[in-house]
Amino acid sequence: xxxxxxxxxxxxxxxxxxxxxxxxxxxxxxxxxxxxxxxxxxxxxxxxxxxxxxxxxxxxxxxxxxxxxxxxxxxxxxxxxxxxxxxxxxxxxxxxxxxxxxxxxxxxx
Amino acid sequence: xxxxxxxxxxxxxxxxxxxxxxxxxxxxxxxxxxxxxxxxxxxxxxxxxxxxxxxxxxxxxxxxxxxxxxxxxxxxxxxxxxxxxxxxxxxxxxxxxxxxxxxxxxxxxxxx
Numbered sequence: 749x750x751x752x753x754x755x756x757x758x759x760x761x762x763x764x765x766x767x768x769x770x771x772x773x774x775x776x777x778x779x780x781x782x783x784x785x786x787x788x789x790x791x792x793x794x795x796x797x798x799x800x801x802x803x804x805x806x807x808x809x810x811x812x813x814x815x816x817x818x819x820x821x822x823x824x825x826x827x828x829x830x831x832x833x834x835x836x837x838x839x840x841x842x843x844x845x846x847x848x849x850x851x852x853x854x855x856x857x
Numbered sequence: 858x859x860x861x862x863x864x865x866x867x868x869x870x871x872x873x874x875x876x877x878x879x880x881x882x883x884x885x886x887x888x889x890x891x892x893x894x895x896x897x898x899x900x901x902x903x904x905x906x907x908x909x910x911x912x913x914x915x916x917x918x919x920x921x922x923x924x925x926x927x928x929x930x931x932x933x934x935x936x937x938x939x940x941x942x943x944x945x946x947x948x949x950x951x952x953x954x955x956x957x958x959x960x961x962x963x964x965x966x967x968x969x
Contacts (some may be wrong), residue, residue: 756897758951779956790861790947791900836899840956846914849899 880948
């Protein structure tokens with residue numbers, strides 16, 4: 749399809765792992781991105797992965813990339829209430845950032 | 858740190874009014890963008906600018922125009938606001954040749 753797809757909502761309990769999934773469209777994207785939007789704020793770059801990598805780990809964050817299926821995921825270990833936010837995946841297409849719909853992560857104590 | 862500021866966090870306007878949303882950045886970035894964010898639709902690109910006095914239409918430019926008279930400032934103009942332009946508006950900037958975009962805090966516009 750034409751769109752970058754994400755599920756809209758995810759709810760987890762504090763301390764559990766969260767996995768946010770994304771399907772992108774452009775196999776020629778050099779980088780793929782995860783942005784985080786906290787309530788009432790703009791977007792901040794959370795992490796990114798170079799397209800020739802399968803996995804990238806950064807403290808509690810793990811990004812997995814399956815190029816064959818054009819599938820990107822973000823795993824947050826030991827999820828905290830402060831991780832509650834909207835998470836956007838994004839690809840570069842035609843020189844522009846194309847965002848998914850955003851996944852709203854809700855962390856329950 | 859890159860700082861991107863937007864003139865208002867919340868704005869309420871009436872149908873038919875002319876609305877100006879301002880974005881200012883302090884890092885000398887060439888590229889600036891205006892998006893609108895709606896639930897379930899993610900971010901959609903309205904207009905962008907590669908340099909002073911240059912502008913390009915994004916995916917949903919209808920009903921909007923932009924102005925870039927100075928490098929640090931990118932204005933989004935709603936010539937005649939309509940209720941379907943009620944949304945969160947996000948400004949972003951980036952360096953030419955880089956991919957990472959830096960976002961402002963957003964302006965939540967309500968058109969009544």
